[in-house]
Amino acid sequence: MKQKQITSQTTxxxxxxxxxxxxxxxxxxxxxxxxxxxxxxxIAPTAIALPFFTWLLSK
Incomplete structure (x- = not known):
């Protein structure tokens, strides 16, 4: 039994x-x-630096 030839679908x-x-x-x-x-x-550096500066100022 012969199989049908499949054509390439790469275009x-x-x-x-x-x-x-x-x-x-x-x-x-x-x-x-x-x-x-x-x-x-x-925003992220401000959120990190703000508590540090408030801690420094509270001393």
Missing amino acids: AILYQEPTADEMRPSRKQMIWANLKEFTVFI
């Missing part, structure tokens, strides 16, 4: 580079990333 579209619009992050992703960075670099 040229699999190898296309993404367009500039596809590579650009969405506005929601940009806002979320900025909020996370703000939290890490502004």
Whole structure:
């Protein structure tokens, strides 16, 4: 019994580079990333330093 030949499903579209619009992050992703960075670099150090300075000033 012969089996049916399967044609390759690999096409040229699999190898296309993404367009500039596809590579650009969405506005929601940009806002979320900025909020996370703000939290890490502004709020977290303040939360660590504030108790230390209040402790220094209370002595």
